[in-house]
Amino acid sequence: MTTTSSVNSSTAALNNLTTGSGTVSDATAAQDRFLKLLVAQLNNQDPMNPMDNAQMTSQMAQINTVTGINKLNETMSSMVSQLLSTQILQSASMVGHNVLLPSNTLSVSKGVAAGAVDVGASADSVSVEIQTPGGQVLDTFNLGAKNAGRHEFTWDASAYQGQTVKIAVKASMGGKSVSATPMAVDTIQSVSNESGTLKLNLANGASVSYTDVAAIY
Template identity: 45%
Template sequence: MDVSAINSTASSNTTSTKNAADTQDRFLKLLVAQMNNQDPLNPMDNAQVTSQMAQIQQVTSLSTLDTSIKNLGLQLGQMQAMQSISLVGREVSVPGNQIQVVNGVAGASYELDGAAKTVKLEILGPAGNVIDTQQLGAQGSGRQTFTWNANNLVPEGTEVKYRITALNGTAAVSSTTYAHDKVSSVYSDSGNLMLELERLGPVNYASVSSVN
């Protein structure tokens, strides 16, 4: 765990506690001064004192709550960073439509927003032209996977793109395509947790949809 982050959290807690204590101390001094200088013929009643005490308690509580929320956010960020480290060397899915031919085949996944009676996979060449089409049949809603046999249409190691067209009768079914790649490293960029993928390059940790 990052020692500097722990020190930062401790420092934040100390500062917040001091600020809350200072606020409460100033209020009490003002309240005592007000009581000492009150009109003897029209003194503050218990309701006024109780009301002002409640106000300082509310201010102190809000200050403490604000600090607690900030500390919780920091702790969640640290937990996220620790979890992301375990992804190095593992394959993840991120939004995209790139696939790479390895040992003559390529594959990825997609998600259908609803059931479809027909699902068509199209493989696109470098110029965006369709170089192969495969009918995937009827499929239910949710996450689906596919494997495409290149059949020597493109050289080994070539990266191509794919497109999914899904229909339920004549109605189009929306789909989201995903690319699969391995995580090579994890780093932080301007406060954002980033993953460096072997082929696809940098992606935000939040964009990872699944670990394969």
């Protein structure tokens, strides 16, 4: 009975370790329990029916592998945390700089709103419509024919009292619609860490991912 209990207990200890998702300290504690139970199993085994060497070797290999994986996971988590901290420190130097990113909201700064249109293919007409945040049309102008790519523009907002405007862009070739993406130039006011993701906080109140930035000025 003692041998059977030891076998079951050591197997359970190994299963807990291989299926768990705890820390390295948890894995070490489970490993210690497994080894103690394994020693007890060996001490109480039936001399006429000893424990299978292949089974014992397999269990030892499994516990060493899982312990190594747990340690690797903890090391990687620490490295990711350190990398994010380094990115935030480096990105702090971007505060005050302008960035270009996909957005239909432009900030008004010193009487000017700056943006861009990313045209998917050559177009013989590219138009920009300026709107209030509520959707009222303030102005419409045409950038003319443009090749595929990014094309910047500015809008004179000296007579506008608001802090932001919205834009709607259209592009066409021979009367057929061409894909066009509105883009905004905005100023980085601060950087932050949100759920492990580096975020840039802009003057227009938006918070965007660093990977969304198309250009930095």
